[in-house]
Structure formats: structure tokens, C-alpha cells
Amino acid sequence: AQTVTQSQPEMSVQEAETVTLSCTYDTSENNYYLFWYKQPPSRQMILVIRQEAYKQQNATENRFSVNFQKAAKSFSLKISDSQLGDTAMYFCAFMKQGGAQKLVFGQGTRLTINP
Amino acid sequence: DTGVSQDPRHKITKRGQNVTFRCDPISEHNRLYWYRQTLGQGPEFLTYFQNEAQLEKSRLLSDRFSAERPKGSFSTLEIQRTEQGDSAMYLCASSLSLVDTEAFFGQGTRLTVV
Numbered sequence: 001a002q003t004v005t006q007s008q009p010e011m012s013v014q015e016a017e018t019v020t021l022s023c024t025y026d027t028s029e030n031n032y033y034l035f036w037y038k039q040p041p042s043r044q045m046i047l048v049i050r051q052e053a054y055k056q057q058n059a060t061e062n063r064f065s066v067n068f069q070k071a072a073k074s075f076s077l078k079i080s081d082s083q084l085g086d087t088a089m090y091f092c093a094f095m096k097q098g099g100a101q102k103l104v105f106g107q108g109t110r111l112t113i114n115p
Numbered sequence: 116d117t118g119v120s121q122d123p124r125h126k127i128t129k130r131g132q133n134v135t136f137r138c139d140p141i142s143e144h145n146r147l148y149w150y151r152q153t154l155g156q157g158p159e160f161l162t163y164f165q166n167e168a169q170l171e172k173s174r175l176l177s178d179r180f181s182a183e184r185p186k187g188s189f190s191t192l193e194i195q196r197t198e199q200g201d202s203a204m205y206l207c208a209s210s211l212s213l214v215d216t217e218a219f220f221g222q223g224t225r226l227t228v229v
Binding site for chain 1: 146170171204206217218220223
């Protein structure tokens with residue numbers, strides 16, 4: 001079975017700063033996807049960024065980028081130039097390729113961006 | 116299409132009562148998932164459907180829980196004889212059964228059992 005661990009329950013930074021959220025996972029699968037989801041106070045989960053395990057290049061979406069270390073089973077999220085609207089719960093998630101495509105989530109990191 | 120919608124948004128029920136939640140996925144999505152999220156935790160997979168067929172159920176889904184997707188469109192999740200431990204956010208997500216696909220989530224139904 002796969003497990004996802006987020007070791008930072010809460011983080012807080014000032015607006016415009018850069019923040020990095022950590023995630024480690026455990027799996028014996030070779031083909032999988034990794035995701036970061038954002039869950040704002042309204043509670044709807046939104047996809048922030050995804051990474052295919054077979055790709056060596058780290059994914060980037062505007063101010064969001066990941067550092068994917070496959071051998072170390074590490075998948076961190078970097079938010080640059082943080083904005084007040086980035087305040088939310090962030091979940092790291094794993095999905096095995098094929099089959100049910102169900103997501104395995106970490107415990108989440110509550111990120112607060114202060115003005 | 117405005118995305119995945121769930122109804123109700125909030126439900127308070129007394130212990131022992133039955134409750135039913137509804138999820139309307141994005142119309143062209145053939146896969147539908149139910150997750151449960153307890154306070155301070157990440158969502159946990161409960162079950163999923165491809166079209167009207169329920170293809171996998173988690174061991175978290177006790178026999179008091181039943182889910183249906185009768186015509187491959189909306190889905191219902193029923194909890195019978197609710198217990199306080201059932202208090203959680205119940206999230207629905209939908210996707211296409213393609214290799215490279217994204218799951219879209221609804222806003223969830225928050226259940227409180229008193």
C-alpha cells in the first residue's frame with residue numbers, strides 16, 4: 001500500500017515570500033503521478049500542480065513549482081511570491097497509474113500568508 | 116457545467132438516524148469517487164464508480180454505508196444508523212477514465228452526528 005507523509009502541520013510566511021512545503025511518499029510502484037491540491041476555507045479541493053513519475057523535469061505552473069526526487073521519494077512544493085489568496089490547506093497526493101486512479105492523500109499542511 | 120456539486124452542504128443528524136448525500140459529477144465524466152475527510156486529516160478513499168458499476172470499495176466502508184450510481188450520472192451515499200464517528204466531510208470527485216486525467220472535487224457535505 002502507498003503512504004504519503006506531510007511533516008509540516010502548519011506554516012506561516014509573509015506576503016511575497018517564498019515557501020516550500022514538504023512531502024514524502026512510499027510506494028513499490030514505478031508508474032505513478034504525484035499531485036499538490038489546495039483546499040481553501042470554502043473546502044473545494046483544487047489541483048495546483050501534477051508530476052508524472054516518468055518525467056525527470058520538475059513541473060512548473062506559474063508561481064508554483066515542485067522538486068521531485070524519485071529515488072528519495074520526495075515531492076516538495078515551492079510557492080514563489082506568495083499571495084494572500086494562497087492561504088489554504090495543501091495536500092500532497094499519490095495516484096498509481098491505471099486501475100481505479102484513486103488518490104492517496106497526506107495529512108495536509110495549513111499555510112497562512114500574512115499581510 | 117459548473118463542476119461537481121454536492122447536496123446538502125451541511126447535515127446535522129441524531130445518532131442512529133439514516134442520512135443520504137447526493138453528488139452530481141461533471142456531465143461527461145464517467146468516473147465518480149467518494150472520499151471521507153475527518154478534521155485535520157487528508158481525504159480517504161471510500162469507493163468509486165465507472166459509469167453505473169461500483170468497482171472498488173475501501174474497508175473503511177462498513178456495511179452501514181451504501182453508495183449507488185443508478186444511471187451512471189449522479190450518485191448517492193447513504194449512511195444507516197449513524198454513529199458519532201461518522202462525523203466528517205464527505206467529498207465527491209469525478210474524472211474521465213483516461214490515462215492522464217484530473218479529478219475534480221465538489222465542495223463536500225459536512226456531516227455532524229450528535
